[in-house]
Amino acid sequence: EPQLVESGGGLVQPGGSLRLSCEASGFMFSAYWIHWLRQTPGKGLMWVSRINDDGTTTNYGDSVKGRFTISRDNAKNIVYLQMNSLGGDDTAMYYCARSGNTYYGANWFDPWGQGTQVTVSS
Amino acid sequence: EIVLTQAPGTLSLSPGERATLSCRASQSVSSNFLAWYRQKVGQAPRLLIYGASIRASGIPDRFSGSGSGTDFTLTISRLEPEDFAVYYCQQYGSSPPWTFGQGTKVEIK
Numbered sequence: 001e002p003q004l005v006e007s008g009g010g011l012v013q014p015g016g017s018l019r020l021s022c023e024a025s026g027f028m029f030s031a032y033w034i035h036w037l038r039q040t041p042g043k044g045l046m047w048v049s050r051i052n053d054d055g056t057t058t059n060y061g062d063s064v065k066g067r068f069t070i071s072r073d074n075a076k077n078i079v080y081l082q083m084n085s086l087g088g089d090d091t092a093m094y095y096c097a098r099s100g101n102t103y104y105g106a107n108w109f110d111p112w113g114q115g116t117q118v119t120v121s122s
Numbered sequence: 123e124i125v126l127t128q129a130p131g132t133l134s135l136s137p138g139e140r141a142t143l144s145c146r147a148s149q150s151v152s153s154n155f156l157a158w159y160r161q162k163v164g165q166a167p168r169l170l171i172y173g174a175s176i177r178a179s180g181i182p183d184r185f186s187g188s189g190s191g192t193d194f195t196l197t198i199s200r201l202e203p204e205d206f207a208v209y210y211c212q213q214y215g216s217s218p219p220w221t222f223g224q225g226t227k228v229e230i231k
Contacts, residue, residue, distance in 0.1 A: 045167070045210060045222040059218045095166055100157075100178075107214035108157040110169035110178060 002027040002111055004096050009116030012086055020081040020116060022096030030054070030074040033099040035109060036081045038092035038118075048094070051079060053102070063089070086120045093117050124149055124213050128223035134231040141198040143226045145211035150191045152215040158187055158196045161225075162207045170209075171196065198228075206230050 008020040022034065036048040049060045049070040058070050069082040079096060094116050097109035125148040135141055145156070154174035159167035169178040171187035174194055184199040198205055211223040 044224050045212075047218065047220045047222075050218070061219050100169070100172055105153075105155070105214075105216070107155070107218075107220055108169060108172040108212065109159075109167075110172075112166035112168070115166055 002098060004098065004111060004113035006094065006096050006113040006116040009094060009118045011119045011121065013122050014087055014120055016086050016120070017082070017084045018086065018118060020083065020094055020096075020118070022079040022081075022113060024077045024079070024098070027098070029077040031102045033107075034072065034079045035097050035099065035107075036068075036070060036079075037095045037097060037109065037112075038090075039095065039115075040092045046092075049081065050099075050107075083118070086118075088120050091118060091120045123219055124151065124215065124221055126211050126213060126221055126223035128209075128211060128226045130226060131224075132227045132229060134229050135201055136231050137201050137203060139201050141196075141201055141205070141228055143196040143198075143209055143228075145189075145194040145196070145223050147192040147194075147213060151194075151213045154190050155214045155216075156187075156189070156194050157212045157214065158185075159210045159212065160205070160207050161210065162204070167210060201228070 005023045035050040039045045051070045055072045067085045072079045097112040100106045100108040100110045127146045129144045156174045158171040161167040175187045186197045208225045208227045214220045
């Protein structure tokens with residue numbers, strides 16, 4: 001059964017950095033696009049970033065572009081999200097999720113990890 | 123960016139009743155690239171429907187999706203206790219950003 005497990009969340013000061021990890025198991029990791037999403041009580045669910053199967057193509061939401069970097073290590077079945085210049089608006093539960101299928105355009109999310117909480121506060 | 127508006131915000135029903143949830147898009151969703159998710163308290167969202175009407179693996183047939191263009195519906199034919207949760211629609215058209223509705227909470231009446 002495909003599974004994703006996030007780690008790396010925590011409390012960070014404004015302007016600080018954090019790196020999230022998403023470890024995958026139970027499926028052919030190198031065949032799938034992987035996404036990061038985040039959720040807050042106020043703004044709901046928001047797509048953050050994605051990376052293609054071999055790591056050569058990435059996309060970002062406007063609110064994180066230039067501050068966040070997504071990458072992957074297919075030998076370790078891990079996707080990373082490096083987050084820099086963090087602000088209060090970045091406080092959220094962060095989820096990684098797999099694209100629903102291996103073909104281009106299958107940008108529904110299944111499965112999701114359990115999430116890791118990021119809190120930006122002094 | 124496509125904005126998705128879900129209605130109603132909260133639906134109060136009893137177990138065994140039928141639930142009808144709406145998701146309206148600010149512009150046409152290409153190729154009916156619309157998904158539905160259920161999120162129970164303290165859990166991550168779980169995929170129910172993709173392609174507007176295709177049930178995901180392991181999803182019971184009491185869940186059905188319909189619609190096209192800008193208007194989509196998720197129907198739960200008979201509510202089970204585990205169905206009292208928040209439901210989100212998501213569009214995944216050709217280009218990012220992919221967006222979500224604000225959610226519909228189905229609560230026990």
